[in-house]
Amino acid sequence: MPVTLKDVAEKVGRSITTVSRALHDYDDVSAETKTLVKQTAVEMGYTPSSLAQRLQKQQTDTIGLVLPTFGPRFSDPFFSELLAGIGNKAAEMGYDLLVSTQPPGEQELDAYKKLVDSRRVDGFIIVRTRRKDTRIDYLLDRGVPFTVFGRTDKPVNFPLVDEDGNYGMRLIAEHLVRQGHSRIACIAPDPELAFSTQRLNGLRTGLARYGVKLSDEYIRIGDLTHASGYEQGSILLDLPVPPTAIVACNDLMAFGAMSAVQERDLVVGSDIAITGFDDTPMAEHSHPPLTTVNQPVHIIGGMVCEMLIKLIKNEAIEDKQIILKPSLVIRQSCGCLPEKRQKVS
Amino acid sequence: MPVTLKDVAEKVGRSITTVSRALHDYDDVSAETKTLVKQTAVEMGYTPSSLAQRLQKQQTDTIGLVLPTFGPRFSDPFFSELLAGIGNKAAEMGYDLLVSTQPPGEQELDAYKKLVDSRRVDGFIIVRTRRKDTRIDYLLDRGVPFTVFGRTDKPVNFPLVDEDGNYGMRLIAEHLVRQGHSRIACIAPDPELAFSTQRLNGLRTGLARYGVKLSDEYIRIGDLTHASGYEQGSILLDLPVPPTAIVACNDLMAFGAMSAVQERDLVVGSDIAITGFDDTPMAEHSHPPLTTVNQPVHIIGGMVCEMLIKLIKNEAIEDKQIILKPSLVIRQSCGCLPEKRQKVS
DNA sequence: TTGAAAGCGCTAACAA
DNA sequence: TTGTTAGCGCTTTCAA
Numbered sequence: 001m002p003v004t005l006k007d008v009a010e011k012v013g014r015s016i017t018t019v020s021r022a023l024h025d026y027d028d029v030s031a032e033t034k035t036l037v038k039q040t041a042v043e044m045g046y047t048p049s050s051l052a053q054r055l056q057k058q059q060t061d062t063i064g065l066v067l068p069t070f071g072p073r074f075s076d077p078f079f080s081e082l083l084a085g086i087g088n089k090a091a092e093m094g095y096d097l098l099v100s101t102q103p104p105g106e107q108e109l110d111a112y113k114k115l116v117d118s119r120r121v122d123g124f125i126i127v128r129t130r131r132k133d134t135r136i137d138y139l140l141d142r143g144v145p146f147t148v149f150g151r152t153d154k155p156v157n158f159p160l161v162d163e164d165g166n167y168g169m170r171l172i173a174e175h176l177v178r179q180g181h182s183r184i185a186c187i188a189p190d191p192e193l194a195f196s197t198q199r200l201n202g203l204r205t206g207l208a209r210y211g212v213k214l215s216d217e218y219i220r221i222g223d224l225t226h227a228s229g230y231e232q233g234s235i236l237l238d239l240p241v242p243p244t245a246i247v248a249c250n251d252l253m254a255f256g257a258m259s260a261v262q263e264r265d266l267v268v269g270s271d272i273a274i275t276g277f278d279d280t281p282m283a284e285h286s287h288p289p290l291t292t293v294n295q296p297v298h299i300i301g302g303m304v305c306e307m308l309i310k311l312i313k314n315e316a317i318e319d320k321q322i323i324l325k326p327s328l329v330i331r332q333s334c335g336c337l338p339e340k341r342q343k344v345s
Numbered sequence: 346m347p348v349t350l351k352d353v354a355e356k357v358g359r360s361i362t363t364v365s366r367a368l369h370d371y372d373d374v375s376a377e378t379k380t381l382v383k384q385t386a387v388e389m390g391y392t393p394s395s396l397a398q399r400l401q402k403q404q405t406d407t408i409g410l411v412l413p414t415f416g417p418r419f420s421d422p423f424f425s426e427l428l429a430g431i432g433n434k435a436a437e438m439g440y441d442l443l444v445s446t447q448p449p450g451e452q453e454l455d456a457y458k459k460l461v462d463s464r465r466v467d468g469f470i471i472v473r474t475r476r477k478d479t480r481i482d483y484l485l486d487r488g489v490p491f492t493v494f495g496r497t498d499k500p501v502n503f504p505l506v507d508e509d510g511n512y513g514m515r516l517i518a519e520h521l522v523r524q525g526h527s528r529i530a531c532i533a534p535d536p537e538l539a540f541s542t543q544r545l546n547g548l549r550t551g552l553a554r555y556g557v558k559l560s561d562e563y564i565r566i567g568d569l570t571h572a573s574g575y576e577q578g579s580i581l582l583d584l585p586v587p588p589t590a591i592v593a594c595n596d597l598m599a600f601g602a603m604s605a606v607q608e609r610d611l612v613v614g615s616d617i618a619i620t621g622f623d624d625t626p627m628a629e630h631s632h633p634p635l636t637t638v639n640q641p642v643h644i645i646g647g648m649v650c651e652m653l654i655k656l657i658k659n660e661a662i663e664d665k666q667i668i669l670k671p672s673l674v675i676r677q678s679c680g681c682l683p684e685k686r687q688k689v690s
Numbered sequence: 691t692t693g694a695a696a697g698c699g700c701t702a703a704c705a706a
Numbered sequence: 707t708t709g710t711t712a713g714c715g716c717t718t719t720c721a722a
Binding site (some may be wrong): 002058067074 | 347392393394395396397398399405407412414417418419420421423424425426428429430432433436441442443444445447456462463464465513547555570571572575597600601603604605607608625627629630631632643667
């Protein structure tokens with residue numbers, strides 16, 4: 001059985017109150033009792049019960065993260081990196097991280113409601129925002145603290161971090177047009193996802209600036225998985241007049257599209273350009289290495305986590321709404337750099 | 346402020362106890378009060394405080410999962426799928442999942458100790474076992490419930506699920522030898538990881554059965570990432586006498602090795618065979634599709650989770666130690682099947 | 691400088 | 707059928 005305050009109190013022959021205060025370094029406790037208490041506490045291996053502390057403080061020191069998954073086989077390097085970013089920061093700041101996985105929809109919202117109703121977390125981090133996001137509406141309505149990775153359609157005033165996907169895609173558009181591309185296709189996720197629209201619009205305006213139009217038949221919807229990148233890429237390649245460049249809205253779909261290209265004995269880079277978004281670790285050593293837009297997911301995770309904890313503690317937050325300017329990472333898949341081997345020889 | 350039992354009790358003019366028992370359907374409460382209580386409870390939006398319930402029951406209804414990460418950029422499809430498998434089952438059985446990410450070592454063990462000492466979880470799921478695993482030693486010593494995905498060097502008697510990696514690699518070995526390969530290399534992770542040794546031994550004995558020896562210079566150590574698969578693959582390919590087949594111990598490293606091959610203008614499948622292990626979703630549509638060993642990570646996650654909860658509840662567990670027989674998934678990267686395009690034409 | 695007592699919200703043994 | 711009481715382990719007034 002675990003050692004409690006009571007046990008320590010009996011041992012040192014003091015009241016529970018005194019022991020508690022000694023341990024918390026209250027200055028109305030004599031130096032002697034303080035050291036005595038502290039010493040015996042460690043001797044006896046006393047550690048406070050977080051449950052009891054939490055009940056008394058009426059807070060859980062826990063933050064909730066409900067990951068939106070699609071299907072049972074949830075295999076996404078993006079989320080694992082985000083999770084690590086959040087988890088590390090949470091641990092650093094003394095908070096627990098409660099993780100749940102739910103496909104978007106009613107079940108998902110129920111998960112939030114359950115956690116809120118039973119008061120199991122002090123706040124939430126919301127990721128992968130939707131244009132109209134019921135999760136946010138709900139938490140706003142209930143007055144539960146939360147921070148967000150991503151934006152929604154309407155301007156808001158809760159803390160949030162996002163990358164300027166519109167800008168990132170304009171960089172991509174500019175780069176491709178300068179390579180001489182005009183038949184440019186895009187594989188985007190469900191337009192309900194906020195970043196989908198942002199990135200698609202970014203691509204569109206970026207191209208328009210150079211007089212290039214993004215044709216409707218060149219816009220395909222995927223679900224952000226490798227498989228769907230492959231499928232949608234295949235469809236694009238089999239078009240009567242296929243595009244000369246495919247812009248995927250995340251790296252995973254870009255890799256899938258690359259496979260589709262290579263399966264047709266075409267060369268990514270020279271025959272057709274492929275670009276991604278995220279700059280996941282795999283992008284560096286794919287074949288060919290993927291031109292993409294960098295997004296410091298790990299760091300963003302840490303930022304939203306820290307903001308949330310400050311929000312919970314009612315501490316001031318310097319910048320409430322942070323929009324990061326992304327940078328273009330030019331590698332070989334867009335065809336503008338020679339292949340590594342050629343450089344060597 | 347949240348509604349408590351007391352609030353409901355006052356409203357219906359009954360004692361807290363009666364309300365509590367009515368809500369729990371005790372049969373010593375009159376039907377009338379029962380309905381009255383239940384009705385007003387929902388009307389008032391009462392939900393029990395999990396904190397209070399847990400303190401009283403002296404259990405947390407929470408399971409702990411400390412993911413061993415390497416470096417800040419933790420991007421691993423294997424773990425995200427495992428997490429979903431565990432998370433879904435936990436939610437289904439009414440348990441919370443507390444996730445922490447720590448690089449193996451002292452910090453990691455401290456994370457366990459902290460969670461144990463402050464009694465924040467009822468038990469742990471341990472993943473990616475080491476041959477001598479201090480996490481297991483610690484939990485065993487402290488008498489904390491846990492289940493394990495993987496094995497260690499010594500036979501044990503706690504609940505565990507593992508895949509027979511030795512067998513899986515023998516399947517690979519047999520398949521490659523039958524293709525006529527004799528210069529076979531392997532990229533394995535740190536031999537301290539239990540599955541590394543298992544798989545390496547499996548490959549070795551599988552080859553030996555056909556009189557093929559696994560040469561020392563053909564054994565490379567990676568860290569399971571895509572980048573290290575690329576690096577170690579490059580080293581193997583640049584050997585004076587390079588191997589004709591590279592067996593990677595996970596899919597991610599296999600993909601990295603494939604990139605290294607392709608960067609040298611060699612063709613995976615015909616010029617050199619590459620195989621993986623895990624059968625992650627990307628394996629199906631990589632270029633070429635990856636021959637690998639299937640491991641139902643998602644399901645295994647669910648299994649260890651369910652076993653742990655039963656263990657915590659002191660319920661009987663049918664099979665305590667489950668070793669799954671893996672199956673070989675033959676695709677194109679080993680060179681024995683024609684490419685898709687050729688089949689079509 | 692210390693301790694008694696109340697209370698966080700809940701469950702459960704025991705009386706009435 | 708219901709209520710009183712105690713207690714889970716802790717923090718924090720308020721007296722002594």
